[in-house]
Amino acid sequence: MRVFVAGASGRVGTLLTRDLVEQGNDVVAASRHPEQFAGQDHVTAMTLDLHAPVEQLAEDLHGVDAVYFVAGSRGKDLLQTDAFGAVKLMMAVQQVGIKRFILLSSMFADEPSKWDDPNLRNITNYNIAKFFADQWLMTRTDLNYTIVQPCNLVEEPATGKVAFGVQHSTTNSIGDVAAVLAAVLDKPNTYRKIIMMSNGDIPIAEAVAQV
Amino acid sequence: MRVFVAGASGRVGTLLTRDLVEQGNDVVAASRHPEQFAGQDHVTAMTLDLHAPVEQLAEDLHGVDAVYFVAGSRGKDLLQTDAFGAVKLMMAVQQVGIKRFILLSSMFADEPSKWDDPNLRNITNYNIAKFFADQWLMTRTDLNYTIVQPCNLVEEPATGKVAFGVQHSTTNSIGDVAAVLAAVLDKPNTYRKIIMMSNGDIPIAEAVAQV
Numbered sequence: 218m219r220v221f222v223a224g225a226s227g228r229v230g231t232l233l234t235r236d237l238v239e240q241g242n243d244v245v246a247a248s249r250h251p252e253q254f255a256g257q258d259h260v261t262a263m264t265l266d267l268h269a270p271v272e273q274l275a276e277d278l279h280g281v282d283a284v285y286f287v288a289g290s291r292g293k294d295l296l297q298t299d300a301f302g303a304v305k306l307m308m309a310v311q312q313v314g315i316k317r318f319i320l321l322s323s324m325f326a327d328e329p330s331k332w333d334d335p336n337l338r339n340i341t342n343y344n345i346a347k348f349f350a351d352q353w354l355m356t357r358t359d360l361n362y363t364i365v366q367p368c369n370l371v372e373e374p375a376t377g378k379v380a381f382g383v384q385h386s387t388t389n390s391i392g393d394v395a396a397v398l399a400a401v402l403d404k405p406n407t408y409r410k411i412i413m414m415s416n417g418d419i420p421i422a423e424a425v426a427q428v
Numbered sequence: 429m430r431v432f433v434a435g436a437s438g439r440v441g442t443l444l445t446r447d448l449v450e451q452g453n454d455v456v457a458a459s460r461h462p463e464q465f466a467g468q469d470h471v472t473a474m475t476l477d478l479h480a481p482v483e484q485l486a487e488d489l490h491g492v493d494a495v496y497f498v499a500g501s502r503g504k505d506l507l508q509t510d511a512f513g514a515v516k517l518m519m520a521v522q523q524v525g526i527k528r529f530i531l532l533s534s535m536f537a538d539e540p541s542k543w544d545d546p547n548l549r550n551i552t553n554y555n556i557a558k559f560f561a562d563q564w565l566m567t568r569t570d571l572n573y574t575i576v577q578p579c580n581l582v583e584e585p586a587t588g589k590v591a592f593g594v595q596h597s598t599t600n601s602i603g604d605v606a607a608v609l610a611a612v613l614d615k616p617n618t619y620r621k622i623i624m625m626s627n628g629d630i631p632i633a634e635a636v637a638q639v
Contacts, residue, residue: 271540295507296507296511297552305540329512329516342507345512
C-alpha cells in the first residue's frame with residue numbers, strides 16, 4: 218500500500234514511518250523536514266505545508282491509498298496545524314477519493330467534561346484543537362477513519378503491549394503509539410472507531426483484533 | 429423577550445445591549461465586566477465565564493428566550509473563547525431548549541479559499557476559530573440561527589445603512605453591526621441564514637426584511 222504520513226518527521230511520525238515500511242508499505246513521508254528521510258528505501262520524502270490550501274494538499278496525495286495525520290505543533294500553532302491543518306487534509310482526502318484516514322488524537326479529546334482531570338487541565342487548548350479535528354472527521358466526512366487517542370506520550374522503550382478503553386489517563390510509550398497506528402492500517406474492524414489507548418498487558422496485534 | 433448576550437461588555441455587545449433594550453427587550457448582559465451595567469433599566473448583569481463547563485452555562489440561561497454570542501478574546505484566547513466558548517454556549521442552549529441563537533462571526537469565515545485576501549491574511553487564526561463556531565452552529569445544532577458576518581469593525585459613527593452579500597471586504601461601523609444583530613432577533617426570514625454585511629446604502633430594517 219502507498220501510505221501518506223502527515224507529520225512524518227515528528228516523534229510519532231518517525232517511528233510510524235519505520236513501522237509502515239517494515240510492514241511492506243511504501244510511505245510518502247510528508248513533513249517540514251524531508252531531509253530526515255533521504256536515502257531510506259520505500260520512503261518518498263515530501264515537504265508538507267499545512268498552511269497550504271486544500272487544493273495543494275490534494276495534489277500532494279497523488280497515488281496514495283491511505284493517509285495518516287500525526288502532525289502536531291506542540292502548542293505553537295494549534296489552530297492552523299493541529300485543528301485546521303487536519304481538517305484541510307481530510308477535505309483533500311475526500312476530494313481525491315481516498316477512503317482510509319487515521320488520525321492521532323489525544324485521550325478524552327471528545328469528552329470535554331473530563332478535561333479538568335489533573336493530567337489534562339493544562340492542555341485545554343490542545344484538547345480543543347483535537348476535539349474539532351476529531352469531530353470533523355466523524356461527522357463531516359464519509360471516510361473509513363480510525364482515531365487513536367493515547368495518554369501522555371513518553372520517551373520510554375516500547376513494550377509492544379497496550380490496553381484499549383481504559384478510563385483513566387496514564388502514559389504511553391511513543392513506540393507503542395506508533396505500533397498501534399501502523400497495526401490498524403488495513404484492519405476494517407477499526408473503521409469508524411475511536412481507540413483510547415494506555416499502557417497495558419495485551420499484545421498490540423491481539424488488542425487491535427479485538428476492537 | 430428575555431435576551432441573553434454573551435460578551436455584552438465588548439464593543440459590539442455594549443451597543444447591542446442598548447439597542448435590544450430600546451426595542452423593548454429585557455437583556456441578560458453576560459460578560460466578564462458586569463459592573464458596566466449597574467443600574468441600567470431592563471438589563472440584568474451577569475458574570476460570564478466561557479471557560480466554564482456546559483452545565484454551568486446552561487444554568488446561566490434560565491428563563492431566556494434567545495441568545496447572542498458576540499464575545500471575543502481579540503486574539504488572546506481564540507480556542508477557549510471564540511471557538512469552543514461559542515460551541516459550549518450552543519450546547520447549553522440546546523440543552524435547555526432555547527431555539528433562537530444569533531452568532532457574530534466574520535466575513536468569509538466559512539470560505540477558507542478567500543482567506544488570502546490582503547484584508548484577511550493576518551487574521552487566519554481568528555477566521556479558523558470563527559469557522560469552527562459557525563460550522564458547529566450550522567451542522568451540529570437544530571437551532572434557529574442567524575450568523576452575521578461583518579467586515580473589519582471600525583469605530584466610526586453608525587450610518588443606519590448597510591449592504592448584504594457584498595463579495596469584497598470593506599468596513600463596518602460597530603454601531604451598524606450592533607443594529608443588524610438587534611434587527612434580526614425576531615425575524616424568521618433570517619433563520620438558518622448567513623448574513624454577510626458591509627457598508628452600503630440600504631436602511632437596516634429594509635435590508636433585513638429582504639434577507
